[in-house]
Amino acid sequence: MEHVQNKIRQSKTSPAFLHSNSTSHAWIFSAFAELIDNAYDPDVKATRLHIDARVIDGLTCLSISDNGAGMDDRKIYKMLSFGYSDKQSLSGHKAIGKYGNGFKSGSMRLGRDALVFTKNGTTMSVGMLSQSYLKAIGADTVLVPIVTWTQGSQRLISAPDTKDSLAAILKYSLFDSVPALLHEMASFPSGSNKIHGTLIYIWNLGKRSDNSQLELELETDATDMRNPEAVEAEGAAVSVTHRSYEYKVSLRKYCQILYLKPIMQIFIRGKKVKPVYISKSLTQREIDTYRPKNALKMTKITFGFSNKKEEFGIMMYNRNRLIKAYEPVGYQKQPNHLGIGVIGVIDADFLTPVHNKQDFDRNDTYNACMVSLGAKLNDYWNEKKKTVPEMDEEIEIIANLTPENTWAQCDSCLKWRRLPLSVNGRPIDPNKLPDTWTCAFNPDHTHSKCSAPEEKEYEDEVHIGSTYKKTYRKKQENERRAREAEKKLWEKRKQQELMQKIAIVKKKEAELERQKEALAKVKSPMAVATSNADTMYKTVLCTMYNTVLCTMYKTVLCTMYKTVLFTMYKRVLGTMYKMVLCIMYKTVLCTMCKTVLCSVQNGTMHNVLTRHDHRKVTVSIFDYEVEYKQEHVPLTEGAGCQQRGSRPHETTNRRTSEGDSRAGGHDEGDGEAEASARGTSRIAKRGQRLTFRGHDPSLSTRP
Numbered sequence: 104m105e106h107v108q109n110k111i112r113q114s115k116t117s118p119a120f121l122h123s124n125s126t127s128h129a130w131i132f133s134a135f136a137e138l139i140d141n142a143y144d145p146d147v148k149a150t151r152l153h154i155d156a157r158v159i160d161g162l163t164c165l166s167i168s169d170n171g172a173g174m175d176d177r178k179i180y181k182m183l184s185f186g187y188s189d190k191q192s193l194s195g196h197k198a199i200g201k202y203g204n205g206f207k208s209g210s211m212r213l214g215r216d217a218l219v220f221t222k223n224g225t226t227m228s229v230g231m232l233s234q235s236y237l238k239a240i241g242a243d244t245v246l247v248p249i250v251t252w253t254q255g256s257q258r259l260i261s262a263p264d265t266k267d268s269l270a271a272i273l274k275y276s277l278f279d280s281v282p283a284l285l286h287e288m289a290s291f292p293s294g295s296n297k298i299h300g301t302l303i304y305i306w307n308l309g310k311r312s313d314n315s316q317l318e319l320e321l322e323t324d325a326t327d328m329r330n331p332e333a334v335e336a337e338g339a340a341v342s343v344t345h346r347s348y349e350y351k352v353s354l355r356k357y358c359q360i361l362y363l364k365p366i367m368q369i370f371i372r373g374k375k376v377k378p379v380y381i382s383k384s385l386t387q388r389e390i391d392t393y394r395p396k397n398a399l400k401m402t403k404i405t406f407g408f409s410n411k412k413e414e415f416g417i418m419m420y421n422r423n424r425l426i427k428a429y430e431p432v433g434y435q436k437q438p439n440h441l442g443i444g445v446i447g448v449i450d451a452d453f454l455t456p457v458h459n460k461q462d463f464d465r466n467d468t469y470n471a472c473m474v475s476l477g478a479k480l481n482d483y484w485n486e487k488k489k490t491v492p493e494m495d496e497e498i499e500i501i502a503n504l505t506p507e508n509t510w511a512q513c514d515s516c517l518k519w520r521r522l523p524l525s526v527n528g529r530p531i532d533p534n535k536l537p538d539t540w541t542c543a544f545n546p547d548h549t550h551s552k553c554s555a556p557e558e559k560e561y562e563d564e565v566h567i568g569s570t571y572k573k574t575y576r577k578k579q580e581n582e583r584r585a586r587e588a589e590k591k592l593w594e595k596r597k598q599q600e601l602m603q604k605i606a607i608v609k610k611k612e613a614e615l616e617r618q619k620e621a622l623a624k625v626k627s628p629m630a631v632a633t634s635n636a637d638t639m640y641k642t643v644l645c646t647m648y649n650t651v652l653c654t655m656y657k658t659v660l661c662t663m664y665k666t667v668l669f670t671m672y673k674r675v676l677g678t679m680y681k682m683v684l685c686i687m688y689k690t691v692l693c694t695m696c697k698t699v700l701c702s703v704q705n706g707t708m709h710n711v712l713t714r715h716d717h718r719k720v721t722v723s724i725f726d727y728e729v730e731y732k733q734e735h736v737p738l739t740e741g742a743g744c745q746q747r748g749s750r751p752h753e754t755t756n757r758r759t760s761e762g763d764s765r766a767g768g769h770d771e772g773d774g775e776a777e778a779s780a781r782g783t784s785r786i787a788k789r790g791q792r793l794t795f796r797g798h799d800p801s802l803s804t805r806p
Contacts, residue, residue, distance in 0.1 A: 115244035118237040125211035127459045131318055131330050132357050137209030138167050140200055143367050145193040147171030153370045156321050159277045164306035165213060170292035173223035173299035176251040179230045182206050183247040197422040202458055215307035218276045220288050224298045227254045227288050236275040248272050257285060277304060326374040328354040363420040363450055366517050375538050380519060381418055382448040383510050387487055391479045391569040395453040405448040406483040417447040417476055421456050433477030434484055442484050485575035509533045513542045516553035520545045
């Protein structure tokens with residue numbers, strides 16, 4: 104049935120979200136850190152936390168317990184729900200969790216099912232968050248069965264869902280009876296005070312990528328939990344010899360550096376984790392400061408050398424919790440040995456962690472911080488590298504460096520005490536301190552009681568600047584200026600030398616000019632004549648060249664061009680023109696002339712001349728004139744008669760010269776003739792004269 108509040112349906116959370124939400128922890132130790140943070144937060148105030156592995160009913164499970172304040176049924180319900188977080192900082196102890204998602208993502212990353220026991224001195228409750236249970240009942244939203252008892256009388260507190268919740272816990276959890284649940288409730292926390300605390304069981308643990316065995320390796324070290332797949336996943340990208348992977352494969356090593364200033368004891372599989380106060384465990388420590396943008400307070404940065412060459416980079420914390428470990432900056436990003444062994448520590452509360460607390464939001468503030476950290480680490484390296492030998496021996500020397508001071512944490516008051524370097528001439532080895540150490544073991548009697556305040560060093564104070572002089576950058580600047588001054592001096596000296604050489608050359612050139620002038624004044628007549636001859640020779644040759652050659656070129660070539668081309672043009676085109684016109688005119692004129700002469704032969708033209716008493720007639724045909732003249736020619740005997748049917752006239756047509764045609768003949772009706780009249784005909788183009796001569800027997804008379 105749908106849950107309705109004020110007649111509005113509530114949102115549901117699919118059971119599948121439990122798994123997808125857990126995938127935000129790609130590294131399994133980050134899931135452990137989420138559960139450790141819940142015990143560390145100021146509202147819980149746990150001082151001891153135990154992580155162990157147990158086998159219950161044949162199932163390997165993880166148990167995580169603390170001696171904190173515990174929870175009532177309302178708080179455990181919020182812890183098993185999504186997005187509820189009301190944690191607050193108390194007395195300078197800053198709360199880490201703020202998203203209300205740490206327990207859900209962390210526990211479901213370690214296994215599929217989790218059972219929570221908690222007691223706060225008044226009540227004790229059991230809650231279950233189980234993917235197996237939700238899958239078995241086919242739930243369409245996340246259900247969290249919770250049952251509560253009074254802590255003194257162990258009376259079950261009744262609620263509307265108590266019966267169903269108890270039945271679900273007994274059927275799908277590791278414990279199948281109420282006495283078994285109450286027995287586990289009484290078994291924690293360890294120690295004499297068992298009034299309040301929290302115990303978490305996680306089972307159906309995650310397996311490796313090949314699904315063959317558990318992701319956590321529990322057999323190699325009985326006092327540790329290891330994650331070998333971390334190196335397999337990252338070893339291909341970065342060489343192990345250049346980066347530290349120990350904290351990635353060992354939960355114990357990771358818990359040693361999990362908090363900047365540890366104030367809670369952690370036990371893994373029954374053995375205490377020796378915390379490392381990393382900012383005070385370095386050698387040649389120096390303090391630098393950084394002011395974030397728009398921040399009023401300076402942030403302290405501690406630099407120093409580690410005693411392990413593979414450990415270097417920036418340890419970045421947020422609210423005392425490690426977010427990024429051994430992050431290389433500055434020189435350390437280069438493929439050389441610059442910056443090797445240098446560790447920087449910063450509590451970057453001005454940055455915002457992402458939801459899995461393994462990185463920061465990559466915004467402008469983060470980028471500016473990383474750039475500044477790189478520059479400050481370079482400054483520290485440049486100042487301190489002079490105190491160790493050269494690079495060939497430096498790495499070995501770093502491995503043998505020891506901190507100036509040894510610090511130990513009291514198991515009773517959890518205060519940090521600084522130990523002297525030696526006692527009775529014997530140096531104190533921090534690795535040989537007993538597992539349980541209290542203030543009473545401190546050789547410094549001023550701080551050998553838990554009531555004594557924790558001592559502070561100068562670096563615990565907030566400084567305006569760094570605790571060491573950064574002379575390297577200033578020295579570099581001075582050296583740069585000296586090099587520039589030396590370069591300018593060298594350039595000035597070279598310029599002066601060049602000017603001197605130029606002056607010498609000019610002086611020699613002036614001397615040569617004076618010598619030439621002197622020689623010119625004392626020249627012999629022969630030299631003068633030779634000079635004049637040379638001048639005349641040059642003048643004549645140039646004149647001849649300009650006059651003769653140019654004139655010849657212009658005259659000959661131009662004449663040849665005009666004569667040849669124009670002659671060819673005129674001859675070819677003129678010949679073609681004449682040939683065509685002559686053929687046309689001859690054809691036409693000959694035909695017309697024949698017509699005219701035939702008329703003359705027939706007597707037509709004679710009659711015309713006789714009638715008008717003219718001796719000449721001219722006929723215009725197109726552009727030609729045909730002229731006919733009449734002459735009296737005496738005929739010799741036998742010459743005036745021709746046979747009938749023969750041509751009376753013979754005509755020759757000439758265009759440019761005269762032609763004659765003579766023929767004899769007589770009229771058909773006349774049998775004899777004593778004389779003939781000879782006529783002349785001309786045909787010519789207008790302006791020319793062409794004459795045709797013919798014989799007309801009718802005009803012939805005897806003298």
